[in-house]
Amino acid sequence: MEAAEVRDASRLAAVAVRGLTTRIHETHGGIAGRVFAMVGPVGTPVRVAHDLISAVTYRSVRTALGVGAVAAVSAAAFRSSGRRLEDSPRGRIALGVLNGAHGDLVARAAPALALGMTVRVAGRAVPVDDASVRAAFADATDRVAVFLHGLTETEGAWCFQAERHYGRRDVSYGTLLRRDLGFTPVFLRYNTGLHISDNGRLLGELLSALVQAWPVPLQDLVIVGHSMGGLVARSALHQAGGGTDAAAHWTTLVRDTFTLGTPHLGAPLERGAHAATHLLARLPETRPIARVLAARSVGIKDLRYGAVIEDDWAGRDLDAPGRCLHTHVPLHAGARHFVVRATLTRDWTARSARLFGDGLVPPLSAAGDTGDDHRLDYPVDHVWHLGHRHHFHLLNDPLVYNRIRQWLIERPEGAHPRAH
Numbered sequence: 001m002e003a004a005e006v007r008d009a010s011r012l013a014a015v016a017v018r019g020l021t022t023r024i025h026e027t028h029g030g031i032a033g034r035v036f037a038m039v040g041p042v043g044t045p046v047r048v049a050h051d052l053i054s055a056v057t058y059r060s061v062r063t064a065l066g067v068g069a070v071a072a073v074s075a076a077a078f079r080s081s082g083r084r085l086e087d088s089p090r091g092r093i094a095l096g097v098l099n100g101a102h103g104d105l106v107a108r109a110a111p112a113l114a115l116g117m118t119v120r121v122a123g124r125a126v127p128v129d130d131a132s133v134r135a136a137f138a139d140a141t142d143r144v145a146v147f148l149h150g151l152t153e154t155e156g157a158w159c160f161q162a163e164r165h166y167g168r169r170d171v172s173y174g175t176l177l178r179r180d181l182g183f184t185p186v187f188l189r190y191n192t193g194l195h196i197s198d199n200g201r202l203l204g205e206l207l208s209a210l211v212q213a214w215p216v217p218l219q220d221l222v223i224v225g226h227s228m229g230g231l232v233a234r235s236a237l238h239q240a241g242g243g244t245d246a247a248a249h250w251t252t253l254v255r256d257t258f259t260l261g262t263p264h265l266g267a268p269l270e271r272g273a274h275a276a277t278h279l280l281a282r283l284p285e286t287r288p289i290a291r292v293l294a295a296r297s298v299g300i301k302d303l304r305y306g307a308v309i310e311d312d313w314a315g316r317d318l319d320a321p322g323r324c325l326h327t328h329v330p331l332h333a334g335a336r337h338f339v340v341r342a343t344l345t346r347d348w349t350a351r352s353a354r355l356f357g358d359g360l361v362p363p364l365s366a367a368g369d370t371g372d373d374h375r376l377d378y379p380v381d382h383v384w385h386l387g388h389r390h391h392f393h394l395l396n397d398p399l400v401y402n403r404i405r406q407w408l409i410e411r412p413e414g415a416h417p418r419a420h
Contacts, residue, residue, distance in 0.1 A: 181408055
């Protein structure tokens, strides 16, 4: 770790330790409060003394542990290797999980550990300027496929089980599209714990700069998003004015989008976490657990109903009981849009398939099928189902790739010139 990463890790450690001590104190208080309530007024003097002593004790412990955490982690800075966490595969995984779970907190309290919206080549960030892009993509073509990973992931997730499928660890949809159809793959990394609409705005800004800096005139832009990545892509196209006269130039180049296991209508797991938070908050003994649950990132909370615009969360309490606002955002009018969804069972119409989906996303949510006028307008033949697969299989599966490749070959203007 670099010294700055160690410093910010110590800050996060202090926040975590102090928060844990506070939750223990609150649990202690909840249990004690119920006991004293049973004793009645006769126990009031003892309760006053108990509350005073416990408050002083926990405050002292919280301060001591917080200072100790900072000192312990800061001492490690003197033995730091100078390498960034992202320089190792395990470090990248850890950063992805940390940012997904608490990315908004990390961005505020530990910016050295926060992930930005960046282009990545061999794990390293590529500045989006003419010279850097030209050096990183020396063999650039006029067709680009942009890949957006999902919650808690990084760009490395696109090689999921690659060795099992292809005998090599570096094979992905991107490398296969380059080989078969001449698309230059561009892999992005971003902080999945931020609001989806914030990441959508950042994606739009990055793509605008990338199109300007691309070494050759760009003719074709394809976006592939796994899980949350599909929502970020929809948000970016909407915010950039896709389909309007004021649209950003990059949106006019988008020919196709592919969403793989994207919760367009939200994820039941997040809705369950939201409900559990309020259930646990009803009792003083479990209220601290509710506060721990409520500390999950705003990016996760956006997945409750698939919120892709700022109006869905600005000025609102995302932890308030009841249903959050979910604005209908139609598909970008200037491109074709495709869905790949999976279910743990082979038959997606089975009751268990509709309930559990791919383990995280139900099939109707993946297809944006509300059953009313607000459904996303995916043509029937643009929605493809893969049975006996889970959510992460969609990241790298030969059958999924073949379906994406076939859709690209069957464009209305005719077969792709490099199809074979």
